[in-house]
Amino acid sequence: MADTRHLFRIDVELGPMLDIGAVPAGHRRVIPITGGSFSGERLSGKVLPGGADWNLVRPDGTVYLWARYTLQADDGTLIMITNDGLQPGDPATMARILAGEPIDMSAWYAKTRPTFEVAGDKYAWLNQRIFVGSLLPAGPTAVSIDIEEML
Known part of the structure; x- marks a missing residue:
């Protein structure tokens, strides 16, 4: 198993979901x-408003997550993040998450x-590493992501 080092936890605040509906690849939200x-330990700051998760519920029920947004480090540095991933599961579990109800983790x-x-040298290592995130529901209007750097 690969070694990892914790990068940071992101606590993301979410606005109301826009339900695009059935599209050729599945159900877009x-x-x-x-x-x-x-x-x-190495990096902290805030999540700037203006990004979104353009997620897709595929026909097999798996949610494909694709989010883009901007982080601002405490020193003012702007960092673009693109976060894609998978969340397989039954629709009832996702409905409970969206309603802010507890689930079996x-x-x-x-x-x-x-x-x-x-940009710049201070955080250039972010451009050159592989990271993995674990998504955690935090109620109907928030989500947390623990991000690990692969060593």
Whole structure:
């Protein structure tokens, strides 16, 4: 198994879901990102409003997550994040999550592949590493992602 090092936890605030509906690839939803924060030993700051998760519920029930948004480090540096991943499961579990109800976390699987874009030398290592995220529901208007750097 690969070694990892914790990068940070992102706590993302979400706006009301926009239900696009049935599209050729499945059922499209857009979930606006309205703010939040991130904190870790090497990097902390805030989530800027303006991004979204353009997720797709595929015909097999798996949710394909694809989110783009901007982080602002405590020193003012802007960091673009693109986070895609998969959350397989039954529709009843997702309905409970969207309603803010508790779920059995032992049966929850939601992993992401965050990539970063940042200018300058200070955080250039973010452009050059592989990361894995674990998505955690935090109620109907928030989500948390624990991001690990692959060593």
